[in-house]
Amino acid sequence: MADTRLIQGRYRLHEVIGRGGMGEVWRATDEALGRRVAVKCLRPLGPQRDPASLTVLRERFRREARVAAALQHRGITVVHDFGESDGVLFLVMELLDGRNLSQLLGDNGKAPLPVDQVVDIAGQVADALAYTHRQGVVHRDLKPANIVRLGDGAVKICDFGIARFAADNGITSRLTGTGIAMGTPHYMSPEQIGGGGEIDHRSDLYSLGCVLYEIATGVPPFDLEDTWAVLVGHRDTVPAPLRSHRPELPAALDLLVLDLLAKAPEARPADAGEIRPRLATGPATASSAPPRALPGWAGRMTTGRPAATTFVGPLTAPYDPATALTGEWTRATALPPRPADGRATGTVAYPYAPHAPEVPSPAAPVSAQTSAPGHDHSTLPGTGSIPLPAPASASVAASVSAPTSELLAVLAGRHRAGLGLGRLGRWEEAAEVHRTVVRDRGRVLGADHPDTLASRYELAFALARSDRHADALREFGGVSEGRARTLGTDHADTLAARQETAYVLGGLGRHAEAHSVYAAVLAARERSMGAEHPDTLRCRHNLAFTLGRLGRLAEAYATAREVADARARLLGADHADTLATRHEVAHLLGRLGRWADALTQYREVAEARAAALGADHADTLAARYEAGICLGRLGRAEEAAALYRELAGARTRTVGPEHPETLRARHGLGVSLGRLGRWEDALAEARAVCGLRTRVLGADHPDTLVSRREIAIGLGWLGRHDEALDEYRRVAETRTRTLGAAHPDTLAARADEAHCTERRERLGRRDHRTT
Template identity: 35%
Template sequence: MAQARRIGEQGRYELIEEIESGGMGTVWRGYDAVLDREIAVKLIRPDVVASPAQAEEFARRFEREARVTARIGHHGVPQVFDAVLDEASYDRLYLVMEYVRGISLRRVLTGPGDGRVALLPVSWAASIVAQICTVLSYAHAIPVVHRDLKPDNVLVAADGTVKVLDFGIAKLLRTDVTRLTATGSRIGTSRYMPPEQIDCAQITPLSDLYALGCVLHELLAGEPVFSGDNEYQLLHQHMKVPPKPLRTLRPEVPEGLEALALDLLAKVPEQRPVDAYAVYERLSPHLPQPGSAADSLALTHGGSPSGLPDPTVVYRQPNAPLRRTTPPAPSLGPVAPVPIPARVDTALRDAIRDAYARSADLAESGRFAQAADVLKAVIATAATALGAHNSRVLGLRRQRAAVLMAGEDFQRALPEFDALAAVYARTAGPGNESTLECRRHAAYCRANLGQATVALREFQEVLQVVSDAAGDASETALDLRRSVGVLLFSEGRRTEAEGVLDALHEDMCVLLGEDHEETREIADLLARLRGPEGPRPY
């Protein structure tokens, strides 16, 4: 396995994969080794820094813009964790930010690649633009002007929240910046550029509102406001040509939204809405009400919006808690005989071995999330080569689930243990050791997720099988009996709990001795059970 690239003090930030590249910079998905979390790292390419003086200027601008980004203080802007000029390499600048898993509006507007563009429901478009307004209102209050607002810089996260990217550093990382004179510069993207920005006149928050009008028009019409053959034509259209009213392109667009788009696209800044809050107020009638049902995705041209998460959720279910149900594990399909190759490809064998070793090292240092992701990466490759039910693949999945459980990520570990238990039960039998181990771990996860009743039932069922096969005195049986006793107490069944733990204590005195650490632990549990406090379940 290739050595991951590390930057920062003592190699704190580990770069895993490049996810975006531009003329002046690259964006990487990585990990913070100290906090064990995914991050996005934006790097300035060293080859674009021509001199130490230029590097120093970049460093000053980078630090200033990073501070401004951090000051915005809104969840719709990816959080800034660190901004660094690497002292070991003076021309290496980087910004460490929150990593957002989301879908770009550009991907949605591009469509499936067959020439068709799926138009978003009106409420979806309004919800996206309304969330952008909220972000802009926070930025403009500083004041900060984005200057490059466009679908490429907007993500919709998995929970439907909108994230606006590249505040402040867009002028450093954009490849489509055109410098005009030494005293003025045109910074932005020509397809979304307001007339005053084209003319190198004063840029204000109203300039962002023009770009927002371009985004609103494109979300509702499925095409840009202007589509010149070259940059000169585009700039001329923004300066001189009136935009087409939305209802001439899509009749079902409400009149209020058509009027709002035209006002945002006014050539003169003073003729646009006064601020982002005013835009939000005009969008409000087109937003779903709290408690309302989701719009169906019967899109005008068919298809779906490229898997776009529902951006109306934040208005239909404001401040909703995390869903209580655990997402189901991917279906493994029917169990069929899988041909096992005569030998495992050497590269795959080495990748599996390295993933185990790398994951173990990460888990040992408390970096459980990254340790699990290392295993996840090789599982997909191994499953393709060996089959989903190959013993090596199942072993990798068990190890990943165990790592998640060790890192107390019970929400993700539980469905994997459930799925593995089902596979082992079908292939090796319900009494197989692997089946029972996965069921036991699943019960443990449920207990820690507050699902005490279901966890108790599963512990008892597994204990029955283990006891029938090996008696009540095996190491596994003793552990299960302890879990049953504690969960009985948590369910308020004190008499039953005392009976289970009392019998367990007697057996452990015989098997391990009264002074053994685990025997004393059960004695303490009984003392607390019989006293005023009682044991603490998990």
């Protein structure tokens, strides 16, 4: 990439400000949003790779970049965008005005940093790691070069997610075939060096201990030129105390670093949240652990400089608070990274709508394929407010008669900016950007121009993801009509818009209409694409889902089964789309009362997803949750309770203790405890979950009311019928107010209330006769 080159029609590259094993970092300008940014260009993919491996590589990069973009903390570098240009993968990040710790040590002649700076850096890095570890994200390559101290004293960690991507895919030249970084073993945990141990958040804590050791003393824990000696040191040598190098260091810092450098992960602090308090107090002793065996291949490693710069080079541009985005931050929402919506990749968007463990949740229908090839709308937590430029209405209006190439480029850039917001899950902002582009493209190109309709399609998509289904339906309808006029009724883009129309109709509960549209789109896709084209199968999957919602379970099951078999043949048994349809097959088996078969399906889906995505991935946990429902239905309450307990722990690790998914797992645990006759424990769990749901979701939320009903059930089984009746009445009154008197859930609540009243009166008469 040459100087001042424009990539993706948006990012103007000016000068290289850093180089390393993974690629180059450029100072650049985001011309769509008018701000300065840093663009990291990873090493070219290379023509020697086969197409299949390139596809996997790009998908892994997108996955890891989404992880980085989802992180929101003042101590983590903001990732704005990512993509590929001419075979080069790139990340767009905030432009930092500062120096990384490796550079600070070099500026200081390799002398240690001042004590107050060491303590301050330790606390800030620990806070950032505590946050990321709560999100289930491990850095894996923490070192001085990846930690930047800004001019105002703030500290930021760089390269989250990308270090693992590089290690997994051989982008850095400092890798062996095993994927272990060869150049800088000075900050690697023993489990990373060994290659056989589990890599979790405690590996980051060990690396942090190495970093703190170096900035506090001026040398890494094992300051040796021989790689073998460095590895042996990490394996079985307790490093010299910091105060043996520098007596003025606080004792608490000395002991903390030695604990962080414990050989066994379980001997280190439990999490990064313990670090800041210990900087002030500290434990009485440091900990250590027995040595571990050194891997046989370790002799091939070569020593590199302890603090090699690989990410942030000298950032010489003047600091501008209006564009550097280092001051204002938004609170992390701790949402789980959800799967892609499937328009470009075919991945199912699984719903996370809460439900009681007695009611299995189906897989959601996938969206139609995007009209913007290669575009991926993954739903992620927002990462702060991107300052968008004011719409260029005046210039557009002045150029209606003769749109210039420059004007069209501006509109294309704004369109891409909207796509980027959607990719980060910020759908309301994306909708507003696309709305202005629709208006201005309509003025200069015409309402039925393909570019205008493409922007209107993206506007509708963003509205649907913002739960504005009625508005989305109107826009998708307009796109469908416009594309039918200009492209034809069977054109792929026309069918994509019609399929999204059906998707939104389903979101509005209008399943009969959705079924009619899906059936028509399916017939057209079979005519134009064939019965087993991926887009045809995606439409048939959605049709199966809709048939289930209409209560036509036998047809839904047969259709889903056929789609699952076809996807397995075409894509493979463990492909995400195949597993999505198998998830739907399992759901339909449950609704047909075939709980044993459903359990088998859910377990197989969970096992395949664990292998492909990880045991704690949201999709894996979703399948395991449904397996818990099946266990309950089969009367295997002990197994269900154990499973829900594991799920609650996994959800707490990945999305936090108050996330709706965590609370759903805990609710399932409470139900299972009741089935085991442990009603005191069940009641306590129901009360705890209800309290959290009230605070997080609101007192009138359906999940909160489900928990309140569970409280009433527990009270009834414990013979506390007056209290139980009060809870049943609250549920019935709330549902009457929010859903209406004739709603099925309201009628069920009234039946519960009547049953409890009758039981209380019957017991009262019996007690009266007894006395």
